[in-house]
Amino acid sequence: MALSRADRTQGRAATLRAFVAEVGGIRQQRWGNGWGYAFVAPALLAYLTFNVWPMFRGFAMAFTDYRFLIPNSEWSFNGLDNFVEMASDETFWHSFVVSLKFTAMTLPTGIVAALVAAILISRVSHRRAAAFYRWIVYLPVTMPVAVVMLMWRQMYHRDLGYLNLLLRWLGVANPPNWLGSADWVLPSIAAAELWRTFGFATLLFLIGIYGMNRELFEAAAIDGASGWQQVLSLTIPLLKPIFVLILVLSAGVASATEQMLLITNPPGSPENAALTTGLYLFMQAFQFGDMRLGYAAAMSLVLGLLHIALASLVFVTMRTERD
Amino acid sequence: MSVARTGAPIGDVARARAWRWPSLSQVGFNLALVGFSLVVLVPLVWMVSSSLKTPEEYYQRVPSLWVAKPTLINYVYMWTRGGKVPLFMANSVIVTVGAVSLQVLMASLAGYAFARLDFRGRDALFLAIVVSMFIPRSGGLMALYELMSFLHLRNNLFGLVLLFGAGLPVPIFIMRQTFLAMPRELEDAARMDGASWWQLFWRIAVPLGASGMVVIAIIGFVYVWGEYLVTFTMVDNEQLLTISVAARTLLVGGSAQGWVAPQQQFLDKFATEAADAALLLMAVAPVILVYLFLQRWFVRGLTEGVLKL
Incomplete structure (x- = not known):
């Protein structure tokens, strides 16, 4: 079970190959059961309209000077002008750095925290206790992002927030104004985001650990491997496919648009210290001047490419380590 | 050690x-x-x-x-204030129930076809849907804004229902798995008795595939109830906000950046921040209830959906 899952490291590549093979084989197939098309049609129509079309349209938009409030600008292609403009847009570069910092604060810490939590929970032998910890750890993931971020906004309140009440009670005379200081705002939001999301990775890791072959661990224990050695040389290597999956699924980290919209007021404040690229492009598209959807789409494309680069980097390193 | x-x-x-x-x-x-x-x-x-x-x-x-x-x-004040909270809750219920029903219906039909009906290009189509999930939707929000404006579906609860109902790859994947795991014999027998494919789906596949439907309904419920960015972008009309999006505008307490004195007329009745806490808890209550009673289905959703992708 565990090993078969480990073999699926290249699962997505295999899916792609299977897809290509299937397309090649269509010519030899008979039309078969026509009902199939009727059954698939509603789903396909909805998916094509609201998912596939925006994917292509969003890509094309990145190469236009589309301003929603300027009539007939939707197909005004301007080549790479958006990217040229971006290169000299200081706010963009600032936001890009903020995004990278935010990703660096949330992604590695989140994965490590999730891994630690999963390993701890997997070693709880009492069934009910383990179920309780699993319940707790996934609870924040189910909560609406708005509720979580607004709750943390209250937690971080300078005078009445629980965090500062606690710090004062512990004797800290002047606790930081978390969301009001340019130095603290990003780590504070990163901590809130971590609180919100780490349970997802934890549960994925846990499912992976529970699915592992117990005999491997028993054999290791007989050979004298301590708990730590088992974790380092068995658990973590066997969880690699899940590492990759989590990284692929964490596509939205760098943009962090809704989090910033919710927790900072005005968005990105203070001193634009929380202005991520996702937030900046959202404001360019929907809040500034003539709604520059084209420029925003171009920035979004840069974020997408960044994510693909990151994911393939991880993918390649993990694969070479395996060989 | x-x-x-x-x-x-x-x-x-x-x-x-x-x-x-x-x-x-x-x-x-x-x-x-x-x-x-x-x-x-x-x-x-x-x-x-x-x-x-x-x-x-x-x-x-x-x-x-x-x-x-x-x-x-705090709860009484927030619930009764201008009658807004019940309205936003109702909007959330409409959008969530609508979108989830649509998802379950469409994903079951498609999942059944992908699992059981033999038609030309079936597996290619299914794999295309799976592969397409992993392509980043760069500029997707801007494209959606244009699309929804063009279709006159902005500021429209039905538009949100359609939009969220169309989030189908994972549901289709889960339903296909569910139907593939069903024993074939019942369907073969019904087929011999002359049942149509529609009857087969409705009378046999739907009852037997109910567990898969529960899984996708729960995933869909939690997602749509808590969705923020898309709803925020598609709805400007204050009467049509969902509770998750409206929560931010309903808060009565001071800003997070510093102390703001509570309004005098309320000072002795309740603390504004306490009322905000009550509001947030009301917004999250349905999700917590579902999670409290149906937790094992969340785990199934992850094992059958996400991990098998």
Whole structure:
């Protein structure tokens, strides 16, 4: 079970190959059961309209000077002008750095925290206790992002927030104004985001650990491997496919648009210290001047490419380590 | 470490009773687990306790999670204020129920076809849907804005239903798995008796595939109820906001950046921040209830959906 899952490291590549093979084989197939098309049609129509079309349209938009409030600008292609403009847009570069910092604060810490939590929970032998910890750890993931971020906004309140009440009670005379200081705002939001999301990775890791072959661990224990050695040389290597999956699924980290919209007021404040690229492009598209959807789409494309680069980097390193 | 493995030193074994002092690593292990749980729970418990506090108690400014004189005034105030909260809750229910029903219906039909009906290009189509999930939707939000404006579906609850109902790859994937795992014999027998494919789907596949439908319905419910960015972008009309999006505008407390004195007329009745806590808890209550009673289905959703992708 565990090993078969480990073999699926290249699962997505295999899916792609299977897809290509299937397309090649269509010519030899008979039309078969026509009902199939009727059954698939509603789903396909909805998916094509609201998912596939925006994917292509969003890509094309990145190469236009589309301003929603300027009539007939939707197909005004301007080549790479958006990217040229971006290169000299200081706010963009600032936001890009903020995004990278935010990703660096949330992604590695989140994965490590999730891994630690999963390993701890997997070693709880009492069934009910383990179920309780699993319940707790996934609870924040189910909560609406708005509720979580607004709750943390209250937690971080300078005078009445629980965090500062606690710090004062512990004797800290002047606790930081978390969301009001340019130095603290990003780590504070990163901590809130971590609180919100780490349970997802934890549960994925846990499912992976529970699915592992117990005999491997028993054999290791007989050979004298301590708990730590088992974790380092068995658990973590066997969880690699899940590492990759989590990284692929964490596509939205760098943009962090809704989090910033919710927790900072005005968005990105203070001193634009929380202005991520996702937030900046959202404001360019929907809040500034003539709604520059084209420029925003171009920035979004840069974020997408960044994510693909990151994911393939991880993918390649993990694969070479395996060989 | 070795102490943890081998237990107490040999000399003590004779004296060992039912209970022994836990070893150091056991203590550390349990402390770490309790620590994790506290980090998750304390903010939530603080919200609950704040929401039950009277202004005297709230403004005492002590980090106490205990409520001496619990009151429901914060909830009553937030629920009745201008009748807005019930309206936003109703909007959320309409969008969530609509989108989830649509998802379940369409994903079941398609999943059944992908699992059982033999038609040309079936597997290619299915794999195309799976592969397409992993392509980043760059500029997707801007393209959606244009699309929804063009279709006159902005500021329209039905538009949100369609939009969220179309999030289909994972549901289709799960339904296909569910139907593939069904025994074929029943369908073959019904087929011999001359049942149509529609009857086969409706009478046999739907009842047998109910577990898969519950899984996708729960995933869909949690997602749509909590969705923020797309709803925020597609709805400007204040009457049509969902509770998750409206929560931010309904807050009455001071800004996070600093202290703002509570409005005088409320000062003696309730603390504004406590009322905000009550509002947030009302917005999250349906999700927590579903999670409380149906937790195992969430795990199934992850094992059958996400992990098999």
